[in-house]
Amino acid sequence: xxxxxxxxGAREHALVHALAQDSAVETVVAAPGNPGIDQVALCRDxxxxxxxxxxxxxxxVELGVDLVVIGPEAPLVAGVADTVRQRGVAVFGPSAAxxxxxxxxxxxxxxxxxxxxxxxLAHVCTTEDEVAAALDGFGAPHVVKDDGLAAGxxxxxxxxxxxxxxHARACLAKAGGRVVVEEFLDGPEASLFCICDGETxxxxxxxxxxxxxxxxxxxxxxxxxxxxxxxxWAPEGLVADVVARVAQPTIEEMARRGTPFVGVLYVGxxxxxxxxxxxxxxxxxxxxxxxxxxxxxxxxxxAVLWSAAVGTLDELAPxxxxxxxAVTVVVASEGxxxxxxxxxxxxxxxxxxxxxxxxxxxxxxAEGLLVSAGGRVLSxxxxxxxxxxxxxxxxxxxxxIELPGSHHRTDIALAAQRGQISC
Ligand code: AMP
Ligand code: GLY
Numbered sequence: 001x002x003x004x005x006x007x008x009g010a011r012e013h014a015l016v017h018a019l020a021q022d023s024a025v026e027t028v029v030a031a032p033g034n035p036g037i038d039q040v041a042l043c044r045d046x047x048x049x050x051x052x053x054x055x056x057x058x059x060x061v062e063l064g065v066d067l068v069v070i071g072p073e074a075p076l077v078a079g080v081a082d083t084v085r086q087r088g089v090a091v092f093g094p095s096a097a098x099x100x101x102x103x104x105x106x107x108x109x110x111x112x113x114x115x116x117x118x119x120x121l122a123h124v125c126t127t128e129d130e131v132a133a134a135l136d137g138f139g140a141p142h143v144v145k146d147d148g149l150a151a152g153x154x155x156x157x158x159x160x161x162x163x164x165x166x167h168a169r170a171c172l173a174k175a176g177g178r179v180v181v182e183e184f185l186d187g188p189e190a191s192l193f194c195i196c197d198g199e200t201x202x203x204x205x206x207x208x209x210x211x212x213x214x215x216x217x218x219x220x221x222x223x224x225x226x227x228x229x230x231x232x233w234a235p236e237g238l239v240a241d242v243v244a245r246v247a248q249p250t251i252e253e254m255a256r257r258g259t260p261f262v263g264v265l266y267v268g269x270x271x272x273x274x275x276x277x278x279x280x281x282x283x284x285x286x287x288x289x290x291x292x293x294x295x296x297x298x299x300x301x302x303a304v305l306w307s308a309a310v311g312t313l314d315e316l317a318p319x320x321x322x323x324x325x326a327v328t329v330v331v332a333s334e335g336x337x338x339x340x341x342x343x344x345x346x347x348x349x350x351x352x353x354x355x356x357x358x359x360x361x362x363x364x365x366a367e368g369l370l371v372s373a374g375g376r377v378l379s380x381x382x383x384x385x386x387x388x389x390x391x392x393x394x395x396x397x398x399x400x401i402e403l404p405g406s407h408h409r410t411d412i413a414l415a416a417q418r419g420q421i422s423c
Pocket of ligand 1: 121145155184186189211303
């Protein structure tokens with residue numbers, strides 16, 4: 001099988017790495033890819049961007065690939081999967097219509113309501129007065145979400161009513177602006193990736209992401225600063241419960257609407273005292289959770305994605321998992337998330353032992369040296385017998401890498417390792 005992976009991040013580096021290890025996959029090509037991916041697979045440019053469906057389809061046809069795997073949300077919401085499918089190439093990734101589960105939080109809420117999926121109570125608002133009434137109705141802490149895609153920056157959770165209103169005002173000012181004001185959900189968060197072929201759901205392993213920029217969950221939300229898997233503290237049966245009460249009903253509702261969901265339904269959960277509640281849906285693999293989930297997956301990835309793309313997930317053998325823990329720590333640029341400084345030299349990557357360094361925002365400069373080119377620069381992944389060993393290896397690797405001004409969280413998976421998480 002020949003596979004084309006669309007994307008530029010550490011999530012795509014993890015996907016390419018896993019596909020390249022699959023003996024059933026002869027060739028992996030990434031577009032646009034990044035300098036790290038270039039070491040494991042051929043990278044091809046997409047000069048008109050990842051959201052140009054015709055260009056992606058042309059490349060897939062030119063390369064003669066059997067399967068296209070679309071990593072990020074923007075091309076999915078833009079309908080790249082539809083264009084590629086129309087050209088007769090199998091795609092792992094939802095249609096534009098199905099990707100609305102991520103593209104519009106109001107739409108996701110409507111589907112959850114129709115499917116009876118447990119989630120936070122919410123009001124969709126189009127005016128400031130409606131927002132004010134909803135904020136007062138729910139009380140603090142306030143949760144205000146931009147309806148549309150916002151690259152991890154659309155959500156504010158705050159006790160400060162004025163800050164919540166300000167955020168809502170900024171979102172409403174955009175063309176067609178809508179916000180979702182929600183009830184606050186208390187409890188630890190978990191991510192579950194559900195592989196779907198439109199009918200059948202195959203869950204991967206649970207992971208936990210660290211969204212805030214600083215240790216102890218201080219500072220603003222980011223795309224994700226680290227992750228780990230498995231979640232030994234999660235209640236017995238959680239995965240089966242989430243498949244039965246969340247993923248399967250959602251997939252059935254999408255099929256009933258004539259927009260079947262093919263790809264990963266990313267279920268972001270809060271494990272509250274009243275049970276699991278959906279915090280968000282995404283229509284793609286999460287970053288950085290994918291890096292730890294795929295590090296633990298022993299089943300070759302190619303057949304899993306292929307079965308989803310062609311609708312035969314019900315025939316797939318049960319997934320096998322390594323009996324190891326995985327931790328990833330994200331190395332971010334100075335100033336991330338507000339104003340990342342890029343173009344700085346990165347060194348020490350070749351000195352890393354017992355861990356893999358996945359590239360996210362990197363580039364080669366005119367002399368061919370590795371430099372930072374984004375907010376999240378590297379995702380350092382390690383496996384270990386347990387979380388303590390995986391953490392030790394991941395952080396030892398991070399210490400070997402030099403990127404002037406960079407920062408990372410030092411507490412990824414620490415509370416879990418210490419047994420301090422309960423729900
Ligand atoms: P979202 O983009 O919807 O995932 O939100 C980003 C982050 O904001 C989540 O991972 C949570 O940490 C937080 N968040 C979102 N919705 C809620 C909620 N209803 N209650 C508490 N925290 C939330
Ligand atoms: N890790 C969060 C996300 O991918 O949206």
